[in-house]
Amino acid sequence: MAADLSWREPGLDTLVGLLERYSPTGAESEAVSWLVERMRTLGFSTATVDEIGNVVGWIGEGGYQVMLLGHIDTVPGEIPIRLEDGRLYGRGAVDAKGPLAAFVDAVARVGEMPGIQWIVIGAVGEEGDSRGARYLLPRYRPHLLIIGEPSGWERLTLGYKGSAWVQITARRTLAHTAAPVESACEAAVDIWARLKQRVLAFNQGREGAFDQLLATLRRMESGSDGFEEWARVQVGLRLPPELERPTLDKMLKEVADGATYVIEDFIPAYRAEKNTPLVRAFLAAIRARGGKPSFTLKSGTSDMNLAAPAWGCPTLAYGPGDSSLDHTPQEHILVEEYLKAVDVLADALRGLASSHLSLRE
Structure with missing residues (x-):
């Protein structure tokens, strides 16, 4: 759905571009193609579509792999894109194009770091049979995993039922x-x-x-x-x-x-460990931006339930947005929160890179 972009604010191009391209489960191709081009424009080393239809982009060639796994599909029900009182409305603004767009923008801001490969994936089918995530399981083995789901910019999700x-x-x-x-x-x-x-x-x-x-x-x-x-x-x-x-x-x-x-x-349900370098990097980043970090456990299910036990690496879920708005006709995200989440993500990734570099030295 084309939006009136006269109100566009700086830093929202990736999010608005995704929201413009309605992508309910099974009809993600237009959004997938657009995000590949957006990644290339932002300087990703490689951006492509894998055999199942996932968007895969990465920056850097280091041996230490940090994966940011979001999903590009949404539930059905198109919502006109509009900005009202700092709230950006659109299907997927919260679940979960907001978190996915934040991943893309944050990784592009951080750029290449010594010894690290950032991988951002927009998986298909998460709202259905999770075919996108299931396809990834035997093909990757990241050292750290960040799942893109709404938690609010100050909270970290450590588990899903x-x-x-x-x-x-x-x-x-x-x-x-x-x-x-x-x-x-x-x-x-x-x-x-x-x-x-x-x-x-x-x-x-x-x-x-x-x-x-x-x-x-x-x-x-x-x-x-x-x-x-x-x-x-x-x-x-x-x-x-x-x-x-x-x-x-x-x-x-x-x-x-x-x-x-x-x-x-x-x-099965999954609960991640709290005392990990990944969690510590996010806690420091949230505090540095004036936030008061906290943890949450979700009553829903996400791709964390599949990927985290399969890969056995430190994991958490993070992303802007109020999860109580998931799947609702009022789905929207606060612009201020989205921008803060990008800041937190970028700071956390830099912190992880710095820690990894110091360990290598």
Whole structure:
């Protein structure tokens, strides 16, 4: 969507350019092509599109690899781009073109540093099956990883809950509606009620949302073939760190009570270490810009859940934006916050480069 750029403020070109190019999951190509050219204009050593469709740009040829992994796709729902009272509106302003644009601008500002390679990736499909991030896992092995998700310019995200989708199907022999037998729909409703009770029992004594199991009923459907009727419920689960798949499987088997169930796309929760050079560099950078740094754990799921355990390196998520605006019709980002986040990122990257150089010497 073309925007009226008469209001454009300095430092927003990358962000506005991305917002102009609506890119819901599966339709990222225009935004991808534009960002490749933008990276080249900003002086990236290389900017290209990989085989799955991710934008990949890097600066420097050093052996110490710092990856800044964001995503370029958004949820559906185009929002007209406009600036009102210092708030920049547009789909993806928060989730997560704001963080991705900040990565690009910060790395371009820092430029080449001895012994370090900065890699910025705008992954496709994060709001869907994370195909972009999954493609990267066997192909990279960064030393440090920064995930581009909204945290606010003063906060660092150290963890995300896991997720799973569950399909539960109850079947019953078709009977007359006057017969005193349980219908498939009644059976499915009872299963959902039992699952809610199990979730409540699991959460007893767990005060923080990050440590609780959360379940939501996302869909219900039913049908019959004239001899048998069936009813299916789709349940979305947000998983705490210690809940592993065998434990979930046992819970579902008990509540299903003979009904069939399928666990789809199980992604474990992940919590990063706090005492790392990466975290310390960001804490120093936030304080240097007058901020009061803090930490947060998110109830959603991100590409951190896939990449961090696969690569086993120090990790955190950072980016401008208020995550409560994710996916909403009011999605917007404060211009001042975006610019501060770019400053913090650039300072943190310089701090990491300085620490790495001193260790080499």
